[in-house]
Amino acid sequence: MCCYPDIAKKICLALLLWLIAPPGIAQKVIRGTVTDAETGETLPSANISVDDTFRGTISNEDGRYSLEIPDSLLPAGLTVRYIGYQTRSRVIDEDTPAQQDFALQPSVTQMEEIVVTDENPAVRIMREVIRRKQQWRRELNTYEAEAYTRQSLANDTSIVSITESTSRIYWDKQQGHREVLTSKRQTANIEAGENFAGVSYLPNLYDDNVEIAGFNVMSVTHPDALDYYDFRLRDQTSRDGRTVYEIEVNPARKLQPLFRGTVFVLDEEYALLEVNLKPNGVVRFPRPVQSFRTTYRQQFNNFGQDFWLPIDMRITGDVKVSMVGLDFPLIRFRQLSRVTNYRINPSLPDSLYEQEGTVAIDSTSSSAASDSLMARQASAVPLSEEEEEAYATLDSTATLDKAFRPSGFLARFVDEDEENEGEGSGDGSGFRPLRHVPGRLTPAGRFNRVDEVFAGINYRYRPLDRLTVRGNGGYSTGYGEWSYGGGFSLRWLDTRAIDATLGWDYSARTSTRYTSHIYQPYFTIIPNLLGNDGYFDYYRSEGFRAFSRWTHPSRNLSLEVGYSSEDHRSLPTTTAYDLRGKSDNYRYNPAVDEGRMQTVDVVAGYNLNDAYNFGVTGRKYIRFEIEHSAGALGSDFDFTRYETRLSWVFPTFYQRRLLPNTLDIGLKAGTFSGDLPYQKMGIVDGAVGVLSPYGILRAARGHPYEGEQYVSVHAEHNFRTIPFEAIGLQPLVDRNIGLILFGGAARTWGPGEIPPQSSELYAPRGTGGIHWEAGVSLNGILGLFRMDFAARIDRPAFLVSIGVARLF
Structure with missing residues (x-):
């Protein structure tokens, strides 16, 4: 019977609802309008309640209301209250008409004489409100x-x-x-x-x-509210024949998120009847939000x-969003x-x-x-x-x-x-020559003094929910060889407690001689083309890595164990080209210790947020890594390398704000035993040209510091716009320009020897003692950038650089 269109469907739905709906409770519905008896104007948000119950409603902005009263409560007293008006009550029974309008008479009150004392009367009233609240809140x-x-x-x-x-x-x-x-x-x-x-x-x-x-705003009845707000008695009115105090509220601290507005307090009970509050100017958002204005009105009742x-x-409220080239309606x-x-x-x-x-x-x-x-x-x-x-x-x-x-x-x-x-995004229309190939293809490219131009492609495909297959290939015009590789990851265990993955990868590629946890090789393409003499050094590696990874998602713990077998060989410098036509940027690509390297590695971590985003947000993670190579594994090398990295962010001042002041601390340290090969040294990152992302030494430029042993510490405190708010530089505050203070220190040791074929042409750059630096940043320029001014403390040096703004 439900196959007929529209009307049949509605009949079926009505029958279904009738069958499954819970038994109804007999109700009497009362509707009406609340008005001012003298002017006829409607009274919005009037308080309508059923006597001796916790049941009630409010009128809308046109003064209209609607209220259900269960038959079991009839006859019932219906009371309408409005601050500044005389309360009206009626008895509602089964025969009472549904339409019940109320015209309220204004109550005439005079400001009581206030005895002048050393204490503001509004402070005395609010102190009692806070005390009474603490009493009944306990119960x-x-x-x-x-x-x-x-x-x-x-x-x-x-x-x-x-x-x-x-x-x-x-x-x-x-x-x-x-x-x-x-x-x-x-x-x-x-x-x-x-x-x-x-x-x-x-x-x-x-x-x-x-x-x-997102702001944690102290309320007007917080135990410490008297220290954070200025209260002033503005007027008196009445409700139910009792005095109601109208108290003006203003923030006493200009840098804390607080309210301003009006509260109404019932005398004798010392309870809030109604509040009309707005957040102060501290409650603001970063661009592209240009303005954010809200008003909060709330009423309270104890229902006797x-x-x-x-x-x-x-x-x-209203929000205005605008950015360069885009302006949205209010x-x-x-x-x-x-x-x-x-x-x-x-x-x-x-x-x-x-x-x-x-x-x-x-x-x-x-x-x-x-x-x-x-x-x-x-x-x-x-x-x-x-x-x-x-x-x-x-x-x-x-x-x-x-x-x-x-x-x-x-x-x-x-x-x-x-x-x-x-236009057909879901039907496969448009120019997609490889649209029938399953998986995802992405291009890969780079330019450096060894590869010259490298062009390739990466492939990723997920044939099963737990299986991921990947591959890659490309060609380097500089030394004339192909790079290629592939592998898979199989997620074989997925429970609430543990996720476990097995994987295997094979690759033949150009590798960087040292690993940066800040920069990827593609990051240096533009500096290389502009004449930089090369941040990375390179060598050729070919081999495989098998691994198993376990993670505990709920506790943010991870453990990975891997085995690698690779052949390493040196690569020559093939080009000194740059867009400016200079030829003096040539830097020799040093040789590595060649041979077969077979290693076992273990990586353990505690990760709350370890994704690197150039400092846009804070990071929280701890990571330990051990890599071991020995002849017993069939390796030509015998060493053990240890490294730890830590990054953490701590909220400091003004924690009630959406974005409080924060202190970011980072640590990186490494050491070794045995004979560490040249390509396994550790580094401390510096700036690449004028670019200085978070986590580097900003007063070190050109190449990283290298060493067999190394330690670096960096810290920065983000004061956001607080300093400029404090001294009244409102144009900077309006543009969300903030202030960051930073500092760092690093030290590297070794190596004692480098490969003979490299020793006369290139030597690793070490700190030569302790590198000390400090500086200041203007954060949020154009909403996207920060400008860093860094000075060396251990020797004369001053550098200006640009980074990505800290937004959160």
Whole structure:
């Protein structure tokens, strides 16, 4: 019977919902408008509650409200409160009309006479608010409630999307918030999976600390709030015949993320009734965000009990995003949340906190009736006229990309990308000569004084979920040989505790004589073409490596064991070409210790973030490496090499900010036993030309320091924009220009001997003592770069270089 189009499907769905829907509870729905009795103006966010219960709602921006009252509570007292107005109450029973409008009379109050003392009266009031809060908060361990949330986005002209949800929320003093969505709906241009409306991640402004867009903002009721805020009594009004203090809030610390605005405090109870707060100017974001403005309004109610709980959250704000060549329309956002029907200190199910994440879906309700808000409109705060129009007019073609289309000279490239994505990107159209080849092909290329021009290709293919196959090939015009290789990785164990991989690779290639953990060979292509005499030295290696890798993802631990067998031989210098036509940049490529090298290596690490990104973000990892070669393995060499590397980032000052000040520390050290071959020496990296990425010695330029034994330490402290904020250089702050202080030291030892064929032509560069340096950086130039000014301390030297900005 469900095969007929449209109408049959709707009938089937209705029958299905009727069969699986939980038994309903008889409800009486009350609707109406709250207005000013004298002017007739509507009163938004009026507090409507059912007496002697934790049930209630708020009016929308047009003053309209809707409230469900279970029949089991009838007759019930319905009370409407609004600060500055006289409270109105009515009894609701089975025969009461559904339409219940309330016209509230303004309450006339006069400012009470204030006795002048040494203490600001607002400080006295807020001290008592903080003390009372600490008392009742000690007795509040858990709660459960029902919530409704509505989010909307708008551009300069109109609303462009709306998302809504109903949910049950849970809070535990120790474990925090959880939310279970029970239904949701959205405008036709938003997919259900893109509906993120929820209340659990919204701030409770009665908490000690409030998360605002990644900033940890001290609340106005924090135990230390009196040291961080200036409170001033502005006025007095009333509610329920009791005095309500209106207190102005301003930050007393200009470098800390804090609030400014107004709070309303109920006399005798010394409780917050309502807050209207904005984050101060410290709550800002790096470019391309040009401005970020938000306002938070929240009301609290104790429902005649001991605990003051949030009954709503209203957020309005806008974001302006702009960069060179692209200017996006103003993004306006609004969120309204209503919380009701609290249960205080219930026992919460352990299952709520067994899964990660704050928000879950109640599949028994939301999946079956994802649009149940339409059927139960009384559970929602009524839509405004503008929101009703958006629901009626927005269709699937009104995408957010169209609503926030940028302007500027680069905007056409954004449009072209969108058009290209829509023109057959999924059907294989366009010029793709190798589109039938499975896997991924990527080009490879470099230029140096040995390879001259190297051109090749890399191949990667994943025929099975756990198997990866790779290959490569290319040709060096300088010494006229092909490079080639291939291998595989098999992930043979994948559990919660351990991932295990086996692999094997064969290669015949040009290798760098020393390994840099900062630079890849392609990084030096442009410096080589501009006349640099060569950062790396090279040799030819051919052989294989087998390895096994174990990782413990949850504990960020890794261990790798490998066996390598390679033939090493020296390579000549083949070119001194550069784009400027100079010929004095020739540097001899030194010989290596030739022969068969067979080694066993072990690498162990603790990795929180070991991906190198030139210093854009901080790194946290520790790595130990041992490599052993001996005649017993069939090797022509007998040595053991040890190396350790460490990088860590520590937050220091202003940790309440989204991006606090940080101290980055790095360490690299190595030693050996036996007879270490020339191509196994370690290095301490310096700058390549004027380029100075994070992790190097910025006052060392040209070639790295080399040695059989080596140690280097570097550190930098990122003060971000704090120094310029402190001295009032607002133009630099507005451009997100920050200040970094850095320093470093390094020492290398050896080698005692080098290959005879190299000794007369080239000698490794060592530190010749301890290299000391210190400097300062301007970070965030054009949002992408940093300029480093480095000075040697052990000898006269001063260098200026450019690096990638520290963004996070």
